[in-house]
Amino acid sequence: MKTSLGAKTLASPTPAWVVCAYDQAGKANGATIAWGGICCSTPPSLAISLRAATHTHGLILAARAFTVNVPSQDQAAAVDLFGLISGRDGDKFAAASLTAVKSELVNAPYIGEFPLVFECALTQVVELGLHTQFVGEIKDVKADLEILDPDGKIDLEKMGTVMFAPGSRQYYGLGPALGPAFSIGKKYVK
Amino acid sequence: MKTSLGAKTLASPTPAWVVCAYDQAGKANGATIAWGGICCSTPPSLAISLRAATHTHGLILAARAFTVNVPSQDQAAAVDLFGLISGRDGDKFAAASLTAVKSELVNAPYIGEFPLVFECALTQVVELGLHTQFVGEIKDVKADLEILDPDGKIDLEKMGTVMFAPGSRQYYGLGPALGPAFSIGKKYVK
Numbered sequence: 001m002k003t004s005l006g007a008k009t010l011a012s013p014t015p016a017w018v019v020c021a022y023d024q025a026g027k028a029n030g031a032t033i034a035w036g037g038i039c040c041s042t043p044p045s046l047a048i049s050l051r052a053a054t055h056t057h058g059l060i061l062a063a064r065a066f067t068v069n070v071p072s073q074d075q076a077a078a079v080d081l082f083g084l085i086s087g088r089d090g091d092k093f094a095a096a097s098l099t100a101v102k103s104e105l106v107n108a109p110y111i112g113e114f115p116l117v118f119e120c121a122l123t124q125v126v127e128l129g130l131h132t133q134f135v136g137e138i139k140d141v142k143a144d145l146e147i148l149d150p151d152g153k154i155d156l157e158k159m160g161t162v163m164f165a166p167g168s169r170q171y172y173g174l175g176p177a178l179g180p181a182f183s184i185g186k187k188y189v190k
Numbered sequence: 191m192k193t194s195l196g197a198k199t200l201a202s203p204t205p206a207w208v209v210c211a212y213d214q215a216g217k218a219n220g221a222t223i224a225w226g227g228i229c230c231s232t233p234p235s236l237a238i239s240l241r242a243a244t245h246t247h248g249l250i251l252a253a254r255a256f257t258v259n260v261p262s263q264d265q266a267a268a269v270d271l272f273g274l275i276s277g278r279d280g281d282k283f284a285a286a287s288l289t290a291v292k293s294e295l296v297n298a299p300y301i302g303e304f305p306l307v308f309e310c311a312l313t314q315v316v317e318l319g320l321h322t323q324f325v326g327e328i329k330d331v332k333a334d335l336e337i338l339d340p341d342g343k344i345d346l347e348k349m350g351t352v353m354f355a356p357g358s359r360q361y362y363g364l365g366p367a368l369g370p371a372f373s374i375g376k377k378y379v380k
Contacts, residue, residue, distance in 0.1 A: 001334065001335055002302075002307070002332040002333060002334055002335075003332065003333060003335060003338070003342075004330050004331070004332055005330070005331040005332070005333050005342075005344075006330065006331065007233075007234045007327075007328045007329055007330055007331065008234055008328070008331050009228045009231055009234045009236075009328065010306070010331050010344055011205070011227065011228050011236065011258070011260065011308065012205075012260060012306070012344075012346060012349070012351045013203040013204075013205050013351045013353045014203075014227065014228060015201070015202075015203050015227070016371075034228070035227060035228045035229055035230065035231070036227055036229075037201065037204065037205070037225060037226055037227030037237075038199045038201050038204060038224070038225045038239075038356070039225055039226075039237065039239045039318055039321065039323050040225065040239060040318035040319045040320060040321040040323070041199055041225070041241075041319075041320050041321060042319050042320035042321075043197075043318075043319050044197045044198055044199045045199075045318055045319065046199075046201065047227075047229065047237065047323070049228075049229045049230060051231075068201070070201065070202060073365075073368065076368040076369060076374060077369070077374040077375050077377060077378070078375065078378070079375070080369075080371055080372065080373065080374045080375030080376075081375030081376075081378045081379070082375070083371070083372065083375065084372060084375045084376065084379065085379065090379075092378075095378045095379060095380070096375075096378045112192075116200070116202070117192070118201065124316065124318070126314065126316055126325075128229055128230035128235055128314070128325065129230045129231075129232050129233050129235065130230060130231050130232035131229065131230040131231060131232075133229050133230070133237070135316075135318065137197075138197045138198070138199065139197055140194050140195070140196065140197055141194070141195040141196065141197065141198050141200050142192040142193065142194055142195065143192060143193060143195050144191065144192055145191055145192075145193060148193070152193075152195075153357050153358065154195070154200055154202075154355075154357040154358070155358075156202060156355045156357070156358065156360070156362065159202070160365070161202050161203045161353070161362075161365070162368060163203045163351070163353070164371060165344075165346045166228070167343050167344040167346070168343065168344070168345075168346065169370060169371045169372065170346070170367050170368075170369070170370055170371065171367070171368035171369055171370075171371060171374070172346065172351075172364055172365055172366065172367055172368060173365030173366045173367075173368050174362055174365040175263075175350070175351070175362055175363030175364040175365040176362065176363045177360050177361070177362055177363075178263065178266040178352060178360075178361035178362060178363050179266060179267070179270075179360070179361055180359060180360055180361075181206075181270055181273065181354060181359045181360065181361060182270065182273065182274060182359065183270065184266060184267040184270045184361070185267050185268065185269070185270030185271030185272070185273065185274045185286075186270075186271075186274065187267060188267070188268070188271045188282075188285045188286045189271070189274065189275065189280075189285060190285070
């Protein structure tokens with residue numbers, strides 16, 4: 001039996017990523033986001049949403065580029081820091097002892113210590129209400145060697161994940177493998 | 191040290207949700223999607239992307255409504271089924287012994303047996319390339335009583351999660367709690 005919870009943003013899984021952009025002086029800034037995801041396969045694109053009140057919102061509009069930085073499971077506290085204070089009020093990179101690395105592909109910095117990075121060029125801006133959605137074309141994905149399997153592919157079990165639970169406001173990590181996609185549903189096909 | 195993986199859609203966590211819509215004859219259809227997420231807090235909105243070639247793409251454009259159905263962790267195989275075959279070729283609800291329930295709020299069906307359901311009215315259509323992004327305003331969230339805590343809030347540890355890993359094409363479940371958001375990052379704030 002189902003009950004109504006109201007019109008709320010309680011989806012799961014929801015990511016916990018850090019979006020980075022430069023300000024006009026070339027200072028790196030980062031902000032934690034949970035509203036986002038892959039939105040297109042060709043061109044490979046990613047969408048993230050920010051409130052207009054955030055510092056990063058204006059920086060992305062000006063620089064027309066951003067990176068999305070995916071933490072390993074043991075970096076949840078650093079992700080949380082980037083959502084706690086505004087880049088206007090302090091240097092989050094310095095506070096968390098993280099390095100802002102200049103992308104060679106887009107006009108944005110990425111977090112050197114995070115294992116997986118998406119370098120994105122802004123392609124669309126969609127006004128949705130409180131949030132603005134920024135669509136970025138993924139120009140490259142960079143990964144630490146430590147999270148790759150012997151074939152050079154991401155081994156999620158090495159990296160883990162950090163997901164945000166909007167209801168309880170808890171972070172959760174990667175759980176058990178549940179089976180291969182495009183396969184485990186075949187048991188229902190006659 | 192980082193290596194380039196190319197311009198790919200390898201983000202994590204990525205959801206595994208079933209999007210449902212009616213066809214013109216009132217037949218329920220569902221499709222598994224991994225490209226999507228919450229995109230706005232006010233109005234509460236969710237974005238999902240579909241290729242124009244899919245059956246569900248045209249149904250959402252015609253009905254101007256859809257539901258997003260979030261499985262419990264033991265329903266990964268049913269989610270997979272909805273991504274294996276087209277609604278043009280078979281009745282996925284019947285194959286997986288699932289019930290299409292008519293929403294009273296929007297012109298779309300939801301999956302009665304899935305524990306968490308978002309009823310959405312189509313508000314924006316964004317052409318991105320291979321995929322079209324459908325933005326839906328969340329009119330209500332309906333949840334099974336079994337996944338709620340005593341305060342009536344979603345207990346993710348009761349529901350679990352099903353996430354899709356785009357690289358390895360594996361499904362994964364919910365892992366350990368990593369700490370409270372807006373809190374665990376405070377250790378870095380002087």
